[in-house]
Amino acid sequence: MFPENRNRRLRKNSAIRAMAQENRLHPSDFIVPLFFMEGENKKEEIASMPGYFRYTLDLLVGEVKECYNLGIRSALLFAKVDDSLKDNEGKEAINPNGLMQRAIKKLKAEVPNMYLMSDIALDPYSINGHDGIVDGQEILNDETIEVLAEMALSHAQAGVDMVAPSDMMDGRIGAIREKLENEGYTDVGIMSYSVKYASSFYGPFRDALDSAPGFGDKKTYQMNPANSSEAMAEVDNDIDEGADIVMVKPGMPYLDMVKQISKQFDVPVSVYQVSGEYAMIKAASEKGWLDHDNTMMESLIGFKRAGAKLIASYFAKEASKLLNNE
Numbered sequence: 001m002f003p004e005n006r007n008r009r010l011r012k013n014s015a016i017r018a019m020a021q022e023n024r025l026h027p028s029d030f031i032v033p034l035f036f037m038e039g040e041n042k043k044e045e046i047a048s049m050p051g052y053f054r055y056t057l058d059l060l061v062g063e064v065k066e067c068y069n070l071g072i073r074s075a076l077l078f079a080k081v082d083d084s085l086k087d088n089e090g091k092e093a094i095n096p097n098g099l100m101q102r103a104i105k106k107l108k109a110e111v112p113n114m115y116l117m118s119d120i121a122l123d124p125y126s127i128n129g130h131d132g133i134v135d136g137q138e139i140l141n142d143e144t145i146e147v148l149a150e151m152a153l154s155h156a157q158a159g160v161d162m163v164a165p166s167d168m169m170d171g172r173i174g175a176i177r178e179k180l181e182n183e184g185y186t187d188v189g190i191m192s193y194s195v196k197y198a199s200s201f202y203g204p205f206r207d208a209l210d211s212a213p214g215f216g217d218k219k220t221y222q223m224n225p226a227n228s229s230e231a232m233a234e235v236d237n238d239i240d241e242g243a244d245i246v247m248v249k250p251g252m253p254y255l256d257m258v259k260q261i262s263k264q265f266d267v268p269v270s271v272y273q274v275s276g277e278y279a280m281i282k283a284a285s286e287k288g289w290l291d292h293d294n295t296m297m298e299s300l301i302g303f304k305r306a307g308a309k310l311i312a313s314y315f316a317k318e319a320s321k322l323l324n325n326e
C-alpha cells in the first residue's frame, strides 16, 4: 500500500529499468519474409510497402547474407510467379525447376546456415488468386491438399528446412506430414499458419506478389476475425497432424490469440506482423505522425510480451540493426 509500494522505484533510471525488463528482442527472434522474381540484377520496391523490395535471385543472395550477418537466422520465401505460368491447379508450384525451387537451392548453396522456410499455398500460382483449386465459386479442399503435399515435397527436395502452409485448407498439415515422412524427409519441419484470419491487413502483400483474389474473398477458408475458440481447435488439429510451430496472423489485432495459444499449448508460437501493419507504421511515420523506430520496436516487443517465440516481420532487418547498436 502507498507509500510502502511505489512502483516507480523500478523505473527510476535506465539501469533499474533494464534490470526489471521482462522481455527482450533479439535478431534470432525474427523470421524475415523475402519476395523474389525472375530476371537478373534487379530489385523493385513494392509501392504499398516503402523500403521493401522484390529481388531477382542473384541479388536475393546478398540480401540473405546481410540478414544473416545481422543475426537473423530464418527467412520465409515468397515467389512472384509470371502470369503466363498461372493456372487453376497450381501446376507451376510443383515444377522442380520453378522459381521457388531454384531460390531454395541457390540460397542453401550460398548461405547454408540460414534456416529456410517456404510458403505453401496456391495463390501466387493461381489464375484465380485463391489459395486452392477453384470449381465454379467453390475453393476445393481435398483436391487442393494433394497439390500442397506435392508442393511441400518439391521444396523439401530442393533443400528447404521447413515448409509454411498458409492456405488454411483442412487436413493439409496431415497430408504434408505424411508425404514428407513417406518420402524420407523426416527432418523437414512444418510451421503451420494455424490461425490465419480473413484480414484486410494483407492488401500490400497481394500487391507484392500480384496475388489478389480474382473473385470473392477468402472467408470460406480463412478465419472469421470475431472468433477465438475456433482458433484453439485449429491449433489442436495442426499439432495432432504434425505441425512443429503454430502461427497467428495478422499480429497486432490478434495479440490475445498469441497469448491464449502460448499459454495453452507447448509448441513454439510464431506471429506474423503482416504487410498492412508494416504499411501503417511506414505511412504514419513518413507523414511525421509517428516516430518510426520507436513505434516499430514497441510493436515488436508486444509480440514477445504476448508469448510469441518467433516474429515474422518486414521490420526484421531494421529492428536487428537497432538491436545490434544498443
Ligand code: PBG
Binding pocket: 119, 120, 121, 122, 123, 131, 166, 167, 201, 202, 203, 204, 205, 206, 218, 273, 274, 275, 276
Ligand atoms: C497467401 C499469403 C498471404 C500472406 C502470406 N501468405 C496473403 C493472403 O492470404 O491473401 C499475407 C502476408 C502479409 O500480408 O504480409 N497464402
